[in-house]
Amino acid sequence: MGLNLELEISLDDVRLMLRDRFEQGFTREIHTATCTGCERRYNATIDVSEIWLNHIGDLIVEGRCMNCQTPISKYLETSNHQSAYDQAMAIRELHIQVLKDYNARPAGG
Numbered sequence: 370m371g372l373n374l375e376l377e378i379s380l381d382d383v384r385l386m387l388r389d390r391f392e393q394g395f396t397r398e399i400h401t402a403t404c405t406g407c408e409r410r411y412n413a414t415i416d417v418s419e420i421w422l423n424h425i426g427d428l429i430v431e432g433r434c435m436n437c438q439t440p441i442s443k444y445l446e447t448s449n450h451q452s453a454y455d456q457a458m459a460i461r462e463l464h465i466q467v468l469k470d471y472n473a474r475p476a477g478g
């Protein structure tokens with residue numbers, strides 16, 4: 370299994386990663402997206418459909434603009450906090466090595 374795969378994770382996984390920074394590091398981020406459809410800058414909200422965890426512990430959130438349905442993806446640099454990075458690696462290991470029930474895709478997919 371390639372080590373640089375992106376892994377689909379759940380909102381619960383994100384909560385586990387960010388803990389007391391969940392509101393700041395995730396909820397706030399999905400409400401401050403930029404949409405090319407309705408041209409909202411930093412105030413579009415993403416209706417999240419998929420969350421991907423990459424091999425360096427950052428998140429790629431994908432979904433659609435709540436306002437105009439244009440597809441939006443946003444890159445969240447969650448790995449710059451050591452605790453979130455450690456938890457991200459634990460989640461990757463758990464899904465890949467133990468549970469084996471994960472969706473993966475090549476980086477940049």
Ligand SMILES: [Zn+2]
Binds near residue numbers: 407409439
């Ligand atoms: Zn929009």
